[in-house]
Amino acid sequence: MFEILKKDSKSKARLGKLHTQNGIIDTPVFMPVGTLGTVKSVSPLELYNEGFKIMLSNTYHLFLRPGMEVIEKFGSLRNFINYKGAILTDSGGFQIFSLAKFAKISDDSVEFMSHIDGAIHVFTPEKVVKLQEVFDSDIIMPLDVFSGPEASKSRAEKDLDITLKWAEISINAKNKEKNNLIFLISQGNFFEDLREKSAIYLSELNADGYAIGGLAVGEDKETMYNMLNISASKLPENKPRYLMGVGTPEDIITAVSLGVDMFDCVLPTRNARTGSVFTSKGNLNIKNSIHKFEKQPIDDECNCYACSNFSRAYLRHVFMSKEIFSQRLLTIHNLHFYQNMIFNIRQSINNDNFMNYKNNFLEKRLK
């Protein structure tokens, strides 16, 4: 169940609550990515205490490692990884097409080779729903086809037809007795009419929520926002909208203004591993030698554990020394930055001040 508490008067931003079997999620929400059940370097308790009441995991990855029998033994993915919040599992469609050694698609299934051990597996849309029921995921995502950013229109149309067919199979395959939610994924590559067709078709299927996929895969920002706007505006008003795998703070705040409620992205965790950190005044890289003697924290407006306790000089030292504690501190900071932005977004929508907050945020970050 999704409640909309408030709508912004100057944009399509909205404040909502998504009810899951493991807690109520305030939206807009950012979901940290724990592909294999762990948000890299961070404990599940730290994550929850930082206010992340929902995280992301990946069916393709967990199916390969540790394997279904292990998670089944624990009753749920949530039990296995000991996370108190809710979990959305991505189907792994994107990973099969981008990571597996090959992926052979038919109308009913996709055959692929594990990137880990070369074993051959077959996923059908039904099977992928059942796998996520074994995980007891709070939000189930259906198998879809990712054609890649270079796909021709005819290829994109063909892939979309399969994705739409699979969406219908998936929603029918889901066990209605259980409380797992299922979202459907609108696609359409970079073709306006396909984006429209996909969103309108899926809207009829009465899913618990709707994702927007296939964006932020290399296209320019203008194209992305245009496609996003088409998808978002054609999806049902009364269901949560989830923009998959996006994005920068600028992307998120813009997408909120277009009516998106949910986000996931590896940026805060992945950037931490390269020394790149987000601040209220723009990004910086802790490797830079200007930080060598710097007593200031990463961001003097930030209250995270890293900024409350450590100087840029220390953070640079542990990063340059390849200490993994560096990854932990920079990840905590970056996740806190995202969470703090999300809190401010929610508060500003509540105060009908969102566009003002958005403009100030962007101006301060980009100047």
Add this chain to the structure above:
Amino acid sequence: MFEILKKDSKSKARLGKLHTQNGIIDTPVFMPVGTLGTVKSVSPLELYNEGFKIMLSNTYHLFLRPGMEVIEKFGSLRNFINYKGAILTDSGGFQIFSLAKFAKISDDSVEFMSHIDGAIHVFTPEKVVKLQEVFDSDIIMPLDVFSGPEASKSRAEKDLDITLKWAEISINAKNKEKNNLIFLISQGNFFEDLREKSAIYLSELNADGYAIGGLAVGEDKETMYNMLNISASKLPENKPRYLMGVGTPEDIITAVSLGVDMFDCVLPTRNARTGSVFTSKGNLNIKNSIHKFEKQPIDDECNCYACSNFSRAYLRHVFMSKEIFSQRLLTIHNLHFYQNMIFNIRQSINNDNFMNYKNNFLEKRLK
């Protein structure tokens, strides 16, 4: 200042308190190794809250990275790394002889090539004390010569003479106005008479404590314990005795029975990186496939964060998936195992029950 509170009646074990400028250290004590100022994967606050009131760092490593000017700017190493406890810095003698690309020794100094960037540096015993005064280390260790386990007697004698001369230079070089403590390092390779000579000579120099170096470098246990016993028994009764770089739980509990008060070792942290964990019933490796479905924690007698929250199956999964969170959890467990053993050692000495505890501990671990 070192107080001995209690002596065990059936062994040479003793309970003490070592006063440092940054807190009183209960002995016997285990000091986790934070070579570059960070105990790998663990935060300084977690370390302190786990009861580690003193940690180890390394002069050679910190001199090279981040460099003296950086730490000087922060006033002390303790400020730089934001650790609430005390810090003992090893001089780096061992690292110069084992890690640097070359080390050319004269009577007064050692010239070496950085293992990081190939730069040439010269350390004198005076300089090494001064570097540690810049760190404001709670316990300063003098530069010594490590000849390696294969050294002939004549080589060992020559190196010992230099080490003894440098010890005297070091203790004289130390600023007496300041409250840093200085320990001296007894050596003597695997020659009984040299071990005796070294310990007796240094005892005259009235240091704040005495280390025993050059052990656990590949020799058999019998030789190690024999050499340790000679060194320990010839060092002053009223000063703390510190066995450098040792060792397994079995080594530590045996050394305590021979009158050793202080220990440091990379085993709990290094083993964590290979999946090897300590338990009350012996060691196990979390990689082993028998743990794949195991719901039990590493050690059902352990109350650490990892054992309180995670199954062996989960720990194996994150280890096999190369998630760095695995290193964190296994490190926390291993450090907790050492700390718990140390607490029990102290308590058993206090209750004059140490040998009983020792025998039970060894029997349970080795059966």
